[in-house]
Amino acid sequence: MYKVVASDMDETFLDGQHQIPAPNLGALARMRELGVLFVPSSGRPYQSIMANFADIDQGLMQGTYVISYNGAFINRYGDPEPLMRTLIDRASLEWLYAWAVEHRQAVHVYTASGTTYTQFLPPEEEEYVQGIAGVVRVDDSIHDLSFAAGEELVKIIFMDTDFSKCKRIGEELEPKLDPALVDITYSSNRYVEFVPAGVNKGTGLKHLAELLGISIAETIGVGDAANDLEMIQAAGLGVGVANITDDVRPYCGLVLDTHGEDGAFPELVARVLEPEHAAA
Template identity: 35%
Template sequence: MTYKLLVSDLDETLLNDQGVVPQTNIEALKKAIALGVKFVPNTGRPYTTVQNLLQQLGLEEAAGQYVISYNGGIITENQGNRILSQTGLEQSLAEKIFHAGLINDQVGVHIYTLHYLYIYNLSSRDALHLQQRQIPFENLVTPSFPQIAANDLILKVIFESTDLAVQQAVEDQVLKIVGRDNVTPSRSSNCYVEFNPPRVDKGSATLRLASQLGIDRTEVIGVGDNNNDLSLIQAAGCGIAVQNALPEVKACAQVVLQNDNNRGALAEIVERFILHDK
């Protein structure tokens, strides 16, 4: 099989535990790109935070190269960060999610819009991550939903807790209040419970982009490690889990890599599934 599209999660997949791309991954991906394979980061992060990675791979400002961000909420072309598709939450729904998920005073909440990030109850862990990624945000001092401009798009609402029982309680309460059919829940990084619009996920966005490019799903590789990568792995013709993936992610993948995110998992994919055909 000749693969034309390699779609990868970032945190705990392409990036190592220090949030850096291993050099072996960079070198391997450059080989794949030189052969005409399109490499698409598919992340829950904003697309603006992926620019350094694109620069490392020679894809920054590149026409005909793409990023999927906000768990599938936005697809952009790298040249000019041109938005090709975007799907957001109605403000009234986002506000219901916000209040429903604040089940105790230890839970943090992030509201991602196209132009801003609002955070209530910021943890020291998240403060460090945001500083490392140079993401500006507005700190909410009270548990009140912020005033968001009518022309700004709310892309997702996420809750932060390292307690698995609290994560489950947050998800259960939000789904009870807003209805299971009105949101797409997912988990990431072992501490986030994320809510996107219905039918918005990494997998559906991958298939939408592939269709626009005239690429069949059988020609797509999708790789990830966490719950919010399940849709990507299931949608791709070749769904791959890195060695450090959650057990439920490994169970749904067609391939489980020998390498984890610290040992060049993407380089293993390129060697096994792209270069071996050339």
């Protein structure tokens, strides 16, 4: 019997305006009735994820948890103090930031406080991040991390609308980074992400299962891109929304017919959770 549905947020649970589609609100209510915890699992900070749920009935999320920063942090829903936290090696992030400055590469720097600093963004990315809480634009004339002085750092990502360029950047920089300190993943068809070594949404889900005292087999992981892969593989059932990327699709036990932005979770409830509980 599945007890947890852990889901990516952007392009999976949210629409293109970072809002929860109405069908997914109904699915949250039904999961609550069935006794299934819905757990947001995102590369974004906890505070940013919480902003997505600010205007809904908070009873739908009572007693659940949030996995953030690609699995680096776990919080109880509504409690800003993390139960688990992992930071990136600061020297590695500083080197990556210097590379971004040298190449005028669009960059997001994530802090443990929940602030995400952005720089060198193209207009389409500027527009995209306007709907995300906690994003602070840094003037392009600043070429050091003085804007994050005193901040603990969690990860750094580079952005390009040409996803093949993101892949090339990852391949170019991987041999220059210590694999004991930094891992590389990809998301949203425009990001290459540099995260603490050993951190991913799969390890985050495993830690949460241990915290809840349940088997990982009792979890469902839902996503759309490469940074969801480990969660999809770790979960008892790995699920992709219809817009799942081709590199992750083969690892899914189920691919839904509904795109994430259209509200895919009623389909998940109808195809997996309802039949399971009817048979119990």
